[in-house]
Amino acid sequence: MAKADTKKLQSIAAELRGKIIETSCKAKVPHLGSCLSCVDILTALYWHILDIDPQNPAAETRDRFLLSKGHAAPALFQVLAMRGFFPSSELENYGKDGSLFAEHPPAHGVPGIEAATGSLGHGLSIAVGLALSSRIKHIPNKTVALMSDGECNEGSVWEAAMFAASQATGRLIAIIDYNKWQATGRSQKIMALDPFREKWKAFGWSAYETDGHDIAKLIKVLSKLPDGSGKPAAVICHTVKGKGVSFMEDNNDWHYRIPKPEEVEAAKKELGLIKP
Amino acid sequence: MRNAFAKELTDLAKKNPKVLLLSGDMGNKLFDEFKTAAGGRFYNCGVAEANMVGVAAGFAMGGFHPVTYTITPFATVRCLEQIRVDICYHNLPVTIVGTGAGLSYAELGPTHHSCDDIGFLRMLPNISVVCPCDPVETKLALRAAIGHNGPVYLRIGKKGEPNIHAAEPDFRIGGSITVKAGNDLCLLSVGNMMTLALAVAEKLSKENKLSARVESFHTIKPLDEALLEKLCGAYRTIAVLEEHSLIGGAGSAVSEWMEDRHITACRLLRFGTGDYFLNACGKQPYARAQYGLTVEAVAAKILKDHIA
Numbered sequence: 001m002a003k004a005d006t007k008k009l010q011s012i013a014a015e016l017r018g019k020i021i022e023t024s025c026k027a028k029v030p031h032l033g034s035c036l037s038c039v040d041i042l043t044a045l046y047w048h049i050l051d052i053d054p055q056n057p058a059a060e061t062r063d064r065f066l067l068s069k070g071h072a073a074p075a076l077f078q079v080l081a082m083r084g085f086f087p088s089s090e091l092e093n094y095g096k097d098g099s100l101f102a103e104h105p106p107a108h109g110v111p112g113i114e115a116a117t118g119s120l121g122h123g124l125s126i127a128v129g130l131a132l133s134s135r136i137k138h139i140p141n142k143t144v145a146l147m148s149d150g151e152c153n154e155g156s157v158w159e160a161a162m163f164a165a166s167q168a169t170g171r172l173i174a175i176i177d178y179n180k181w182q183a184t185g186r187s188q189k190i191m192a193l194d195p196f197r198e199k200w201k202a203f204g205w206s207a208y209e210t211d212g213h214d215i216a217k218l219i220k221v222l223s224k225l226p227d228g229s230g231k232p233a234a235v236i237c238h239t240v241k242g243k244g245v246s247f248m249e250d251n252n253d254w255h256y257r258i259p260k261p262e263e264v265e266a267a268k269k270e271l272g273l274i275k276p
Numbered sequence: 277m278r279n280a281f282a283k284e285l286t287d288l289a290k291k292n293p294k295v296l297l298l299s300g301d302m303g304n305k306l307f308d309e310f311k312t313a314a315g316g317r318f319y320n321c322g323v324a325e326a327n328m329v330g331v332a333a334g335f336a337m338g339g340f341h342p343v344t345y346t347i348t349p350f351a352t353v354r355c356l357e358q359i360r361v362d363i364c365y366h367n368l369p370v371t372i373v374g375t376g377a378g379l380s381y382a383e384l385g386p387t388h389h390s391c392d393d394i395g396f397l398r399m400l401p402n403i404s405v406v407c408p409c410d411p412v413e414t415k416l417a418l419r420a421a422i423g424h425n426g427p428v429y430l431r432i433g434k435k436g437e438p439n440i441h442a443a444e445p446d447f448r449i450g451g452s453i454t455v456k457a458g459n460d461l462c463l464l465s466v467g468n469m470m471t472l473a474l475a476v477a478e479k480l481s482k483e484n485k486l487s488a489r490v491e492s493f494h495t496i497k498p499l500d501e502a503l504l505e506k507l508c509g510a511y512r513t514i515a516v517l518e519e520h521s522l523i524g525g526a527g528s529a530v531s532e533w534m535e536d537r538h539i540t541a542c543r544l545l546r547f548g549t550g551d552y553f554l555n556a557c558g559k560q561p562y563a564r565a566q567y568g569l570t571v572e573a574v575a576a577k578i579l580k581d582h583i584a
Contacts, residue, residue, distance in 0.1 A: 060339075107366045115337065119361050125327045126362060129334015129342075136316065137339070156358070159327035167319070 001048070006216045012082070013043040013215065017244045018273040019078045025259045027095025029103055033241040033254035035075035037179040037212070038146060041237055042079045044218040045144065045175075054084035057111045063141045064130045066114050068123020069148035069177060070104040077101055077110070085112035121154025123147065124174055128164045131172040131232075142226065144173045150182025153191040158203065164232040165204030172232040173225050174205075177212060179241040181252045200234035212237025245270055277432040277468075278375055280411035282306045284418045285343060289314040294339065295422060298332055300325050300346030302375070325355040332370045333362035341369045341422055347381065348374030348390035348431065356396055363427045364400040370428075371421040372397075377407070377431040378468060378519025379549070382563035386553040389563070393431060394466075395524020398497040403427040404449050405497040407467030407518075407526075410440040413494060416447035424449060433468040440470050440492070452500045458489035461582055462511045466493055466518035466526045472564075473517050475571045476578070484579060496526045499533055508534065508542045513582035515545040517574065519564070522548040543583050547574050 016039050024032045046052070050063040067076045074094075081088040093099040100109045104118025114130075117123050127145040134141050151157065164172055178196065180187055188194055200207040206229050210221045218237070225233045241255075242248030245267040259267065268274045286309045289295040296317045297310055311318045321328035325346060332342040344351060351374040352359070363370045374393060381388040398405045406421065406428060408414040414432050421428035428449065445453050455470065456477055465473035470492060477488040491503070493516070507514055516527040527546030534544055549567040556566075564570060568577075 115333075116361065116365055119357060121326075122330055122358065122362055125330020125358070126334040126337065128327075129331040129336075130338050131334075132319075132331070133335050133338020133340055156324075156326040156330065159322075159324035160330065163321060163324065163327050163331065166322075 001216055001219050009043050009047055009215045012047060013039050014244070014271045014273060016043065016075065016078050016082065018268050018271050020074050021245070021259055021264050021267045023074055023078070023091060023094055025261060025264045028258050029074050029095055030256045030258060031071040031074065031103070032257070032259065033181070033248060033252065034069065034148060034179070035072045036243045036245065036248065037239040037241045038069070038072050038177040039075055039244070040213045040215050041146065041175060041177060041218060042075055044215050044222060046079050046083050048219050049222045050144070051141065054112070057085055061139050061141055064114050064127070064143045066117065066123040066127050066145045067105055068117055068127075068145045069120070069151055070117030073103060073105045073118070076105060076113075080110070080112040083112075086110070120148070120151040121156040124157055124160040124164075127172060127174075128160055128167070128169055131164075131169045132167060134171065135169070140171070142171050142173060144175060146175045146177060148182070149176060149178045149180065149187040149193055152176065152193055153182070161200070161203040161205065168230045169232045170228075170230040171226045173222070174232065174234045176234065176236050177239050178236050179239040181241045181255070183255055185252070197236055200236070204231060206231045206233040207236065208233065209236045209238065212239035213243055277408065277411050277414040277437050278306060278435045280414045281373065281375075281418060281432055282310065284415040286310045286313050288419065288422050289317060292341070292422065294341045296335055296340050296342040298328050298342055298344045300328050300344070300350055302346045325350050326358050329355045329358035330362050333358070333366060333368055336363070336368035336370050337366070341371070343371040343373055345373045345375065347388060348377045348393055349388060352390070352393040352429070353396055359397070359403075360400050364402045367402045367426050369425050371418070371430055372427070373430045373432060375432050376434050378433070379560050379563040380434045380468065382560040383557055385557055389554070391519065391521045391549040392524065394496050394518070394520050394526060395528070397429045398524075398529060403429055403497065404495065405429045405431070406449055406495050407431040408494055409465065409467055409470035409492040410437055412439055412441040412444060413447065413453070413492060416444060417449075417494065420447060420449050431467055437468060438471065450495050450498045450500055452494065452503050453492040454489065455492050456488070456490040458487040460486045460488060460511075461513040461515065461578070462489040462491065462507050464491050464493035464514060464516045464526070464530065466496065466516065466520070469517040469519055472569065472571060472574070476574045479571055479575045480578065493526065496529050499529060501533070504530065504533055508539050511542060513543050513545065513578070515547060515578055517547045517569075519569070520548050521551065522546055523551060543581065545578060545581050547577070
């Protein structure tokens with residue numbers, strides 16, 4: 001991918017981060033750290049990888065994306081708005097009574113949301129069903145599920161992993177936002193994930209590792225998928241929770257903390273969204 | 277009921293390319309015909325019910341009508357949250373089939389008993405809960421479930437249950453079927469309790485000159501409210517019989533319905549399983565007896581409690 005394009009995507013990612021932080025403050029929505037760690041992944045997907053049409057969000061041949069780590073909904077909502085699935089102004093209602101925008105993606109009413117998630121460990125199974133549906137219908141689309149590392153605590157993730165391998169769902173991609181934290185501690189310490197890539201390989205998947213904040217690298221890895229092996233593919237993205245704002249990076253307080261207005265200002269300055 | 281289910285599903289799959297079968301490593305040989313008729317649409321999902329339900333939701337989102345199948349506790353309570361979120365919240369056309377419901381698999385022990393599934397599932401929005409009484413109703417219920425654009429839980433027994441219906445009666449989800457007419461009281465029989473309910477009616481008739489109407493009260497959700505209204509007007513005693521806990525089952529559903537309408541002219545009697553697991557094992561009639569579900573015990577309680 002050309003350098004100019006990468007720069008453009010980086011500025012989109014910065015803009016998204018700014019909006020996510022602003023909305024978190026305004027709507028009192030938590031999970032900022034988890035949102036910021038997957039912004040670059042979402043940018044690579046929604047501005048380069050996924051074959052989707054915001055004007056026709058239910059097109060049968062579209063690529064399917066499931067935000068299995070549903071607590072990053074504040075990030076996904078901004079992505080969908082910026083891509084034109086609905087007007088950004090609708091997000092003004094975020095956090096207000098009667099809004100369709102909850103802290104997790106809803107099942108109904110928001111264009112571009114494929115499935116309600118938020119209870120962890122559900123998205124990959126749904127993705128397997130979607131991928132197999134496409135296979136029966138001879139639709140050569142991709143099905144992508146984005147999971148968190150903490151989510152991989154759930155046994156159902158590994159049920160889905162084994163089933164996807166036995167069914168050779170070669171057009172299924174699981175992306176893991178490996179930010180090394182979960183709600184209350186270091187993910188490796190709570191439920192040992194490592195050796196993570198080898199685990200996915202042992203479960204019969206193709207497994208890749210990349211820097212989850214390097215958009216060019218993300219696009220390079222994701223563009224090669226499906227890789228033709230017939231196996232489902234896992235892409236482990238090494239990320240930093242709270243990425244993009246120095247005082248939020250790798251600080252797990254921001255799993256639940258809501259930023260104050262002055263912190264929003266400071267964050268936006270760091271992101272280059274307002275002149276210092 | 278199992279065989280009737282497998283045969284009907286095969287017939288439906290031949291006609292309807294959207295029908296898929298997901299089995300939780302159950303039904304050895306039972307689905308051979310299905311596999312021949314619709315091979316690409318059979319998925320053995322292994323002993324991993326949570327994933328099976330999620331995959332079924334994905335299939336439904338992809339335009340198919342999946343049917344999940346395994347032994348009742350594993351088809352329902354084991355993966356309850358996946359049923360709640362993936363299927364019911366999205367209101368997807370998925371048919372969940374639990375085989376060996378209630379005490380059908382009594383001799384397998386309490387791990388395989390299922391006396392709480394109706395209670396758990398009827399609490400979930402959007403889902404219909406259907407308990408056919410015999411192989412004929414099983415076929416009709418499955419046909420209706422596949423034609424229904426939303427989640428349906430089908431609670432079936434094992435193999436070898438007798439046919440109650442000589443011909444195919446009218447069947448709709450949310451309905452009930454009159455199996456025997458009667459004037460003095462009404463028995464609402466749920467699922468595989470029908471043989472017992474008919475035997476109770478016969479005993480009451482022969483020995484006590486009481487004429488009992490018997491309904492195959494196959495749908496616990498949505499309740500057949502029109503029928504309940506008629507019955508409450510026509511009978512002073514209504515009894516619900518189910519192989520399910522007295523907490524949360526069909527009897528609870530009917531009592532909630534009556535309570536909400538302040539119905540006092542009509543007395544409700546409830547027969548089901550008690551609030552305890554069985555420690556000693558045995559066959560289905562033995563297990564039923566431990567919970568007072570015998571012809572004699574049910575008839576005796578009716579005689580004691582009904583309003584003459």
